Amino acid sequence: MSRGFPPDFERVLAFHGHLCLDIAMGYRVAQAAMAAMNHPDPATLVATVGGDTCAVDAIQALTGCTFGKRNLVPRLTGKHAYTWQHARTGVGVRVYVHYWDRFDTDGTFRATMRRWKGDALGPEQAAAFTAAHDRLIRHILEAPQAELFRITAVDAPPPPRSGGFSAAPCAACGEYVKDGRLTDGLCADCGAQEYR
């Protein structure tokens, strides 16, 4: 049975694996950013993401910027902030999601969600929470952009392109490590053990 979601949102859900608030937000963010940039060729883009959240999967599914292609750069500031730039010119847009700033400030929603996920709600409470969660997702899908996030223009150097295949062995475990990722001759695995 169709849930009445837009087909491209269904495609995002198939990629992400579940329906949640932040995948809905990521869908809105990605759509708005691509519209603001006049629907650029994905091959020319690089995205920088401030959070390792569900929203990032919408960004990967919709804008063609993916971690594997290295045109999605995690810069984990912990902000709900996402930037797209033309990889050569650095011109693009930044989206900051301010909706979460005032969402659930007393933690009630999240606390109920934890109990819901843990099957700790009675049937009536669970039904009420499911309905509220569903309403919120539909609200995020339909709310005016300005209620959810702000978009600003960016004109800055794009993140450096990571690439190259040269590597050197770690002095401790002997495993080969991509250039620039050894610290004092040690890989991150061995360094972390030694310096902890």
Ligand SMILES: [Zn+2]
């Ligand atoms: Zn999710």
Ligand SMILES: [Zn+2]
């Ligand atoms: Zn090592």
